[in-house]
Amino acid sequence: xxxxxxxxxxxxxxxxxxxxxxxxxxxxxxxxxxxxxxxxxxxxxxxxxxxxxxxxxxxxxxxxxxxxxxxxxxxxxxxxxxxxxxxxxxxxxxxxxxxxxxxxxxxxxxxxxx
Amino acid sequence: xxxxxxxxxxxxxxxxxxxxxxxxxxxxxxxxxxxxxxxxxxxxxxxxxxxxxxxxxxxxxxxxxxxxxxxxxxxxxxxxxxxxxxxxxxxxxxxxxxxxxxxxxxxxxx
Numbered sequence: 001x002x003x004x005x006x007x008x009x010x011x012x013x014x015x016x017x018x019x020x021x022x023x024x025x026x027x028x029x030x031x032x033x034x035x036x037x038x039x040x041x042x043x044x045x046x047x048x049x050x051x052x053x054x055x056x057x058x059x060x061x062x063x064x065x066x067x068x069x070x071x072x073x074x075x076x077x078x079x080x081x082x083x084x085x086x087x088x089x090x091x092x093x094x095x096x097x098x099x100x101x102x103x104x105x106x107x108x109x110x111x112x113x114x
Numbered sequence: 115x116x117x118x119x120x121x122x123x124x125x126x127x128x129x130x131x132x133x134x135x136x137x138x139x140x141x142x143x144x145x146x147x148x149x150x151x152x153x154x155x156x157x158x159x160x161x162x163x164x165x166x167x168x169x170x171x172x173x174x175x176x177x178x179x180x181x182x183x184x185x186x187x188x189x190x191x192x193x194x195x196x197x198x199x200x201x202x203x204x205x206x207x208x209x210x211x212x213x214x215x216x217x218x219x220x221x222x223x224x
Contacts (some may be wrong), residue, residue, distance in 0.1 A: 025160055031210050042118070042201070042214035043158070090157055094210070101146045101205055103212060105157040 001026050006091050006106035013081040013113045021076040021109050023091030031094045032074040033058070033103075034066065036087040045089065049074055081113045117141060120215035128223050131192050133216045137202030138184045145207040147178055147185045152199045152217065161187075161200070189204050192222045 007022045023033065033048035045058030049068040063085060065077040074093075078085060088110050096102040121135045127133045137214075139147075142191040147164035162169065164185050175188040189196055202215035 033212075035214075039181070040216065042216045044214075045211070048210060088155075100163070101210075102148065102160050102163060103203075104160065108157050110154075110155075 003027065003095055004104050004106035006089075006109050008109060009107065010110045011112070012071045013078070013111065013114060015081060015083060017081050019078050019081070020075050021078070021089055021091075021111075023106055024072050025074075025091075025093040025104075026072065026101065027093060027095070027104070027107075029093035029095040029104075030071065030072060031096070032068065033092050034064070034074070034076045034084075034113065035090045035092065036060065037090060046089075061104055079095075083110075083113045085111065086113045087111060116215075117213045118215040119201050120203055120218045122201075122216060122218060123159075124219040124221050126221045126223055127192055128194055131151055131222075132188065132190045133192055133210075133220065134186055134188045135200055135202075135220075136184050136186050138182075139202075139204045140183070140215070142180075142183065143207045144182070144183075144204045145177075146205040148186075148205075149174075149176060149187050149204040150201040150203055152201055154199075158201055158202060168178060178201045189220075192220075194222050194224060196220060 004025045034046040035043040047066040049055045091106040092103040149159040149161040151161045152158045168177045173190045177186045197216040
């Protein structure tokens with residue numbers, strides 16, 4: 001199993017550009033989420049999904065869109081990049097099977113917006 | 115008050131020492147508790163879940179105190195490779211909402 005994969009690993013964007021961060025998991029987890037991590041702050045939830053076709057906003061959703069057409073994939077779209085979106089982005093997945101709820105993270109995407 | 119609070123450290127300890135971290139949480143409806151380890155510029159990795167009765171995994175012991183709303187992590191016989199940031203994570207009951215602490219930084223010194 002590859003676990004949770006993310007692409008790209010690094011990205012530089014100019015202000016106003018758009019892009020999609022990819023996330024995929026092969027563990028058949030129903031729950032997937034996107035976080036951003038900034039220096040001195042904990043991981044903050046951007047958007048999450050509890051299953052294909054179901055998404056919801058987290059703590060810091062503005063400027064981001066998500067969709068979940070399959071169990072495996074959960075892309076994050078930046079609509080019009082801003083310097084405030086410079087951050088490290090992590091995708092995670094988990095399952096309620098056996099009551100575990102343990103989250104597993106992808107390797108992250110380091111995004112710089114200039 | 116933050117929902118999950120940790121002492122940011124750093125905790126500088128010599129190899130072989132025992133070190134303990136606490137993490138307090140504010141929501142009494144919290145259901146599940148975890149410790150993650152994060153190395154510099156890497157993704158968080160699950161270290162252990164924390165069970166009501168406490169649990170141990172090798173040199174690591176986790177405890178939960180629901181009455182006082184804190185969890186703890188004890189590391190015995192610290193190794194240089196234990197140097198990392200340790201994140202406390204709390205999941206709320208009935209939701210998929212996970213709240214992360216900002217982490218406690220540990221440096222194990224030779």
